[in-house]
Amino acid sequence: MKQGRKLAMAMSRTLLALVVALITANATAQSNQELVIGQSIDVNTFDPQNTGNTQVSAVLVNIFDYLVWVQADGSFEPVLATSWEQVTPTAWRFELRENVLWHDGRPFTAADVEFTIERVANDDSLFEHDSFASIVDVEVVDDHEVIIHTSAPDPILLNRLGRKGGEIIPRHYVEQVGISEFATNPIGTGPFKFVSWSRDDRVVFEAFDDYWRGRPHWDKITFRTIPEDATRVNSLLTGEIDIAVSVPVQDMGRIESGSRARVLPQPTTRIMLLFVNTDASLPTGDPRVRAAIDYAIDDQLLVDTLMDGLGVPTLARISPGISAAPLDEFYGTYNYDPDEAVRLLEEAGYGPGDLTLTVHGPQGRYSQDAELTQVIGLLLEEVGINVQLDIREFSAFQQQVWDPGRIEGIALIGHANGMMDSWFALRGFPCGGAYAGQTNWCNPEFDELLTASEVEMDPAKRAELLRDAFAILVDERPLIPLFQAENLVGVSNRITWEPSVDEMLWMYSAEPREE
Amino acid sequence: MTSFVIRRLLQMIPIVFGITLLVFLLVRSTGDPVSLMLPPDAPLEQREQIRRALGLDLPLWQQYGIFLTGIVQGDFGESVRYRGQDVLSIVIERLPATLELSAAALVVAIGLSLPIGLLSALHRNSWLDRLASTMAILARAMPNFWLGIMLILAFSVVLGWLPVSGRGGWAHVVLPALTLGTSLAALLMRMMRSSMLEVLGQDYVRTAKAKGLAPRRVVLKHALRNGLVAYLAVVGVTSAELVAGAVVTEQVFAWPGVGLLAVQAVNSRDMAVVQAIVVLSSIAVMLMNLLVDVAYALVDPRISYS
Numbered sequence: 009m010k011q012g013r014k015l016a017m018a019m020s021r022t023l024l025a026l027v028v029a030l031i032t033a034n035a036t037a038q039s040n041q042e043l044v045i046g047q048s049i050d051v052n053t054f055d056p057q058n059t060g061n062t063q064v065s066a067v068l069v070n071i072f073d074y075l076v077w078v079q080a081d082g083s084f085e086p087v088l089a090t091s092w093e094q095v096t097p098t099a100w101r102f103e104l105r106e107n108v109l110w111h112d113g114r115p116f117t118a119a120d121v122e123f124t125i126e127r128v129a130n131d132d133s134l135f136e137h138d139s140f141a142s143i144v145d146v147e148v149v150d151d152h153e154v155i156i157h158t159s160a161p162d163p164i165l166l167n168r169l170g171r172k173g174g175e176i177i178p179r180h181y182v183e184q185v186g187i188s189e190f191a192t193n194p195i196g197t198g199p200f201k202f203v204s205w206s207r208d209d210r211v212v213f214e215a216f217d218d219y220w221r222g223r224p225h226w227d228k229i230t231f232r233t234i235p236e237d238a239t240r241v242n243s244l245l246t247g248e249i250d251i252a253v254s255v256p257v258q259d260m261g262r263i264e265s266g267s268r269a270r271v272l273p274q275p276t277t278r279i280m281l282l283f284v285n286t287d288a289s290l291p292t293g294d295p296r297v298r299a300a301i302d303y304a305i306d307d308q309l310l311v312d313t314l315m316d317g318l319g320v321p322t323l324a325r326i327s328p329g330i331s332a333a334p335l336d337e338f339y340g341t342y343n344y345d346p347d348e349a350v351r352l353l354e355e356a357g358y359g360p361g362d363l364t365l366t367v368h369g370p371q372g373r374y375s376q377d378a379e380l381t382q383v384i385g386l387l388l389e390e391v392g393i394n395v396q397l398d399i400r401e402f403s404a405f406q407q408q409v410w411d412p413g414r415i416e417g418i419a420l421i422g423h424a425n426g427m428m429d430s431w432f433a434l435r436g437f438p439c440g441g442a443y444a445g446q447t448n449w450c451n452p453e454f455d456e457l458l459t460a461s462e463v464e465m466d467p468a469k470r471a472e473l474l475r476d477a478f479a480i481l482v483d484e485r486p487l488i489p490l491f492q493a494e495n496l497v498g499v500s501n502r503i504t505w506e507p508s509v510d511e512m513l514w515m516y517s518a519e520p521r522e523e
Numbered sequence: 524m525t526s527f528v529i530r531r532l533l534q535m536i537p538i539v540f541g542i543t544l545l546v547f548l549l550v551r552s553t554g555d556p557v558s559l560m561l562p563p564d565a566p567l568e569q570r571e572q573i574r575r576a577l578g579l580d581l582p583l584w585q586q587y588g589i590f591l592t593g594i595v596q597g598d599f600g601e602s603v604r605y606r607g608q609d610v611l612s613i614v615i616e617r618l619p620a621t622l623e624l625s626a627a628a629l630v631v632a633i634g635l636s637l638p639i640g641l642l643s644a645l646h647r648n649s650w651l652d653r654l655a656s657t658m659a660i661l662a663r664a665m666p667n668f669w670l671g672i673m674l675i676l677a678f679s680v681v682l683g684w685l686p687v688s689g690r691g692g693w694a695h696v697v698l699p700a701l702t703l704g705t706s707l708a709a710l711l712m713r714m715m716r717s718s719m720l721e722v723l724g725q726d727y728v729r730t731a732k733a734k735g736l737a738p739r740r741v742v743l744k745h746a747l748r749n750g751l752v753a754y755l756a757v758v759g760v761t762s763a764e765l766v767a768g769a770v771v772t773e774q775v776f777a778w779p780g781v782g783l784l785a786v787q788a789v790n791s792r793d794m795a796v797v798q799a800i801v802v803l804s805s806i807a808v809m810l811m812n813l814l815v816d817v818a819y820a821l822v823d824p825r826i827s828y829s
Binding site for chain 2: 049050052054055058060061132133135136137139191192194206207208209210232233234235236238239240242243245246248364402406407411423424426435436442452516
């Protein structure tokens with residue numbers, strides 16, 4: 009039929025025109041002064057004391073400043089505080105930097121420090137309150153000097169101030185506009201100023217000309233929310249974004265084979281761990297069975313086969329950069345001896361196939377989490393243990409296994425160290441503590457060491473106490489650490505930037521790369 | 524007619540109630556927002572404190588009561604993920620993005636299905652018809668998720684013609700609209716084809732042909748107008764399908780609409796937001812269906828609801 013052919017012709021002509029238009033409408037090229045970062049989640053609030061999320065703090069770090077900054081190696085860099093000293097066991101004096109301006113041009117003073125720290129220390133509805141609860145008062149000496157009083161000697165006060173929640177917020181602005189307006193339209197003292205936020209889409213910052221360290225290199229930085237891993241990687245490959253956070257291991261080759269971007273490893277403080285229920289009614293109540301589980305699992309094999317070599321085996325929940333951590337003794341090493349595992353099981357009265365063990369694990373929370381649980385199950389079967397795998401979607405795992413303490417054998421989980429400190433890694437293990445429901449483990453000797461460390465101000469003595477506490481955990485195994493996990497970050501070849509262990513996206517340090 | 528509309532609107536009330544109860548219980552049975560917000564080693568007191576602050580320590584019936592009283596006053600509560608921001612405004616600010624995407628997808632669906640369906644009917648059992656049917660099955664079978672990623676790989680990564688993700692100029696909407704519209708296009712194409720075939724077999728069409736009218740006039744003037752009635756009804760009803768498809772498509776393309784909000788809210792167990800989206804979109808679907816029924820009666824005088 010004639011009209012049919014005509015219709016078909018018209019259609020193909022329209023299609024052709026569309027294609028031509030598309031070719032000319034190429035994706036917009038970015039200017040040299042603009043940086044775009046792709047994250048998997050959106051900023052949930054610009055109130056740094058109430059976010060509760062490291063990926064959000066990673067963005068906020070660009071518009072706020074801390075008093076001190078905990079660096080990747082665990083040392084402290086002066087930021088808004090230029091110097092500090094302990095004046096009594098429970099009081100620290102901080103000299104504050106002068107000539108620091110808020111983004112609205114007003115000067116930064118001790119009143120802002122008092123306002124910020126007292127707010128987070130007193131308001132227990134804030135997500136970061138827990139880290140600051142030991143602070144009782146901030147005393148303003150003059151405009152550029154404060155004394156922070158703690159309820160007891162606090163050896164890790166600087167760690168608290170230099171992490172999530174320690175961002176100093178402007179008293180005058182918050183009092184003027186209210187906290188909920190501040191939470192969506194913030195100002196800070198950081199290198200970038202807030203411009204706009206459209207939820208689940210993008211956050212835009214621009215350079216702050218009067219930043220005290222000097223104007224940042226970039227005129228504008230944009231944090232985009234791209235939840236889908238594949239899409240984030242593709243956006244990096246086309247140059248739409250310059251940094252792609254959390255790149256899946258399987259996409260590494262795809263990025264490296266192009267010329268546009270590279271993949272950088274980002275060590276984290278997250279340790280993948282097995283929690284063990286040591287309740288006497290369970291086989292895992294027997295220390296020999298727990299030791300056998302430890303000896304049966306080849307941590308390096310897990311890292312090599314499942315994580316593409318990205319990770320470092322460890323015997324304790326520690327990694328480089330964590331203060332007071334016995335790295336030499338427990339980090340970079342692991343127990344693996346299947347023969348010893350078989351022997352220990354026999355000693356405990358279990359021949360091959362006699363012991364049945366439940367291995368719980370979450371799915372969709374950590375890189376390769378379900379696969380890790382499965383391979384651990386296989387390794388345990390190698391030494392003659394019957395394994396029942398129980399893998400659940402992460403929130404179901406949390407609600408049905410982890411929170412109610414229903415671990416029937418061992419459970420996989422990953423724990424990061426937000427405080428970058430050893431005590432923080434141990435604080436859940438005392439009798440009746442946060443992990444009591446999961447491990448049913450209680451050791452008064454451990455509790456004594458931990459309590460003593462909490463008020464020990466001599467760093468060397470404190471490290472010794474914490475080392476001994478770690479040694480008890482390594483020996484008794486209420487948890488069996490596997491390895492320190494590494495993230496992958498995709499970075500465009502047009503910039504130089506190094507990811508850091510604290511996972512912050514500090515864009516002040518990014519620079520264009522000369523080619 | 525008016526009494527029909529009023530009756531239908533009244534019928535919606537118990538349905539909406541049922542939906543509120545269902546979504547309320549479902550959201551609560553799948554996980555706890557507090558355990559997702561805090562690190563797994565957070566102290567128990569902190570968990571309890573936050574649970575209290577969010578009202579999650581109250582008995583379920585009391586929480587449901589608060590939820591219902593709020594809805595009646597147009598208050599869907601506060602977002603957990605967005606730390607106390609008003610839920611209704613969070614959902615409403617996402618509507619333009621989703622409407623833009625749905626409209627573009629509908630253009631794709633109609634633009635493909637109408638001419639192809641028409642040609643298939645006119646050239647029944649020709650190679651064109653067979654090709655179109657095969658493509659339709661393929662298009663129906665491809666998951667949105669997969670199609671979206673394939674389109675990105677082809678048109679953005681390899682060819683470099685279109686942006687990968689996000690919302691911006693018209694170029695940004697092309698791939699998501701194709702992804703979302705393709706499956707619907709296949710369904711509508713089949714609908715168009717069968718509806719046209721039925722009409723073309725009618726006596727009045729034969730009469731028109733016998734009168735010696737130009738074939739073009741017979742098809743466009745006599746057959747198409749009647750064939751379109753059923754087609755448009757299906758367009759109306761199935762456009763609700765777009766809402767469901769948008770959830771996946773928006774996630775793949777980082778398109779900041781209601782669908783992406785829904786996924787993120789479910790992932791963080793942001794109960795109030797999930798509840799608001801489900802309740803509001805069910806009302807929208809019911810209104811859409813009612814609208815289609817009314818339009819049907821207006822277009823086709825043979826149908827009456829009295």
